[in-house]
Amino acid sequence: MTERSEGPVRVVLADDQEAVRAGLALILTGTPDVTVVGQAADGREAVRLCRSLRPDVAVLDVRMPVLDGISATREIVADGLADVLVLTTFDLDEYVFGALRAGAAGFLLKDTDAAGLVAAVRTVARGEGIIAPAVTRRLISAFAATTPGASAATRAAVGTLTPRERDVLACLGLGLSNQQIADRLALAESTTKTHVSRILAKLELRSRVQAAILAQELALPAPPD
Structure with a gap:
């Protein structure tokens, strides 16, 4: 990004x-x-x-x-x-x-x-x-069905995410935009964008689409509305 x-x-x-x-x-x-x-x-x-x-x-x-x-x-x-x-x-x-x-x-x-x-x-x-x-x-x-699962390193990296970052990752798995995530988690849109950038960096992912697939693969629980 x-x-x-x-x-x-x-x-x-x-x-x-x-x-x-x-x-x-x-x-x-x-x-x-x-x-x-x-x-x-x-x-x-x-x-x-x-x-x-x-x-x-x-x-x-x-x-x-x-x-x-x-x-x-x-x-x-x-x-x-x-x-x-x-x-x-x-x-x-x-x-x-x-x-x-x-x-x-x-x-x-x-x-x-x-x-x-x-x-x-x-x-x-x-x-x-x-x-x-x-x-x-x-x-x-x-794509998820035809792609090898998340590596051990990636799964370990998910463990380094803060609780809020995990919530944001779960929302990415739902296909939500930054504004929709911000509304759902009561955050500023700019704060949401910062969380997304940090998630991609920590997990060494190239796009939020890859993050969405990872969130679905890991079955991360969606935060409540």
């Missing part, structure tokens, strides 16, 4: 189809608080642009030449260059699983409408995660 600067959300777009890139750019540039600072036709160029431009969000297609969207996501997230929103034509496939493992903060289907795309970009820019509503439950369940 990268630290975002003030001002419009800065976005790098990557898709090997020029018409798709143009359509996405048209939607995002028509929004006052979002600006497209770079476009790429392949994953390698996307990584290069993110390294030089340091956008807030990289919107990546999964299937691209030279370097696919999963590999590009892995590099971008590992180097802290941007938060990644992955676009996919399919509502559930191995490519999406790979992107989740690589640390993508969000997954969106390409048939999402303009308002949904803009909302997803804003959500990821806030440091939150988003998965297309149509696939949220089965994506996480299927």
Whole structure:
């Protein structure tokens, strides 16, 4: 999760189809608080642009030449260059699983409408995660079922969390946003965001989506409303 600067959300777009890139750019540039600072036709160029431009969000297609969207996501997230929103034509496939493992903060289907795309970009820019509503439950369940369980080191690290951090982790497992977690636990949203950052650091996770899966795998009890 990268630290975002003030001002419009800065976005790098990557898709090997020029018409798709143009359509996405048209939607995002028509929004006052979002600006497209770079476009790429392949994953390698996307990584290069993110390294030089340091956008807030990289919107990546999964299937691209030279370097696919999963590999590009892995590099971008590992180097802290941007938060990644992955676009996919399919509502559930191995490519999406790979992107989740690589640390993508969000997954969106390409048939999402303009308002949904803009909302997803804003959500990821806030440091939150988003998965297309149509696939949220089965994506996480299927991923958890096909992924090795949490390592002993990760389970031990969960034991280092404070009680409040454990509550926040449990809420992440419910798919709640920072504001929803704040409301549920009677916290300030800024305090919630700090807790999430600390949880990811302590557990050595790349995204809140990974934290949500871990919380479900460990069956952490949800704090009361």
